[in-house]
Amino acid sequence: MKKNMDYLHWKKRNDKKLTMLTCYDYPTAILQDKAGLDVIFVGDSLGTNELGYEHEISVTLDDIIHHLKAVRRGVKEAYLLADMPYKTYEDPEMALLTAKELVLNGADGVKLEGMREDVISHLYSNGIEVWGHLGYTPQLHNKAVVQGKTFDSAKFLLNGAIALQTAGASMIVLELIPEELGKVITEKLSIPTIGIGAGRFTDGQVLIVQDMLGITPFDLRHSKNYGNLGQIMLKAFQSYSNEVENGEFPQIGNVRNMKDEERDKLLNCCLYTHSSNEE
Template sequence: MTTTMQELHRKKQMSRKITMLTCYDYPTAVLQDKAGLDVIFVGDSLGTNELGYERETSVTLGEIVHHLKAVRRGVQEAYLLADLPYKTYDDPGMAMITARELLSHGADGVKLEGMQEAVISHLAGSGIEVCAHLGYNPQFHEKAAVKGKTYDAARALLESAVSLQNAGASMIVLELIPEELGKAITETLTIPTIGIGAGRYTDGQVLIVHDMLGLTPHPLRHAKNYANAGEWMLQAFRAYAEEVTNGQFPQPANARTMIDSERERFMGWYSGKDRK
């Protein structure tokens, strides 16, 4: 059964955790979908994790669409969420054009960052499911840092979350905020909260797939390595390069040969005996 936003809301109501990972390619999408992820997310983290950009702000709509189309081909059951890239939702009209582009290429819903009440209201009013994003916002904050550490900041974030829900947000990502604040926002809102570095008490969790696979060079406090894929890949690449260099690969078992009659005929021609 395909996961819907209504199903994600039911999970919150039943106190069942929601699972989400980023994804940028077809084979990873197939595996994540097979694993039973609730939400597969084509995020602008694509830029820093796949495209070699220094910041997420360099990602274009065309790049998100390109990867979204690949992921869509691999997703059968999960809810497919896509990011609105930086500077593509500066006003409600622009946001509508961007969101419809992503929806036309297979997204079930879209995500945007910051206090975008007018934009969210406009999209939601047209039936588009919108995931908001508070706390650390990579598109707008220069440096990754925990937000909401003081009384005033925490209260402002909670009130902002309520405002975005009231504007029509269907779900909200909370990034790099204290655990206590994540719990308070989750208890206050009726829409699901998805945490990344927001503690244990949000309705669900999201991680960047590279972080949880061990492909990120430096460990992150909010993440956990579930596999050491980076080291496995490095060892495999080195072994391949060494075997090719030393003539160990390919072996006869890796080669294909002609049937005897065709080989004899070809080799006769090649050696010049039967050339005309």
């Protein structure tokens, strides 16, 4: 079943948790889709987790589109969300052009950061499913720190979430905020919330795929290592390197051979050519 926005909202109304992970490539997309994830997300986190950039603000629209197209080829059922990169939604018209590019290349919806009611309203009125993102926002904050820890800052984020919903946001991502605030915002909104480091009471959860697979070396409080793939990959690379250097790979079972008569022709040809060159 293809998961659309109506389905995601149905899950909130029926108290069913939403599942979401980042994804940047075709084979991972196939596995995530097969696992039954509700949302697969091509985020600007690809910059720091996939492309080697120092910060998410270095990610370009071309970067997102390149990876979005690859992920789209692997996704059949999940809702596919794409990030709008830094400085690509400076005003409503620019945002609409960016969003249309992402939808054209396979996104079901787009996500932007911060209090941009004007942009969200414009995208909504033009038929774009747009997600908000409040709390810690990588494009707007230099350091990943918890937001909304005081009453005033928490109330600001709560009012902001309500304003984004009113403007036309389909869903909202809440990142690095206290659990109490995540719960209050989720209960106040009719649209679903997705948390990352926002506690247990949001409508769903999202993690960076490299973090939850144990590929990145970070021990993040809001995440969980489900796979230790980093160590598994390292050991596999080391074993391969050692076997090649020691002549243990490839073995006879890894090679292909010519038919006897074809091999003999080749060897005779090489022998004749070698003899002629010596003369």
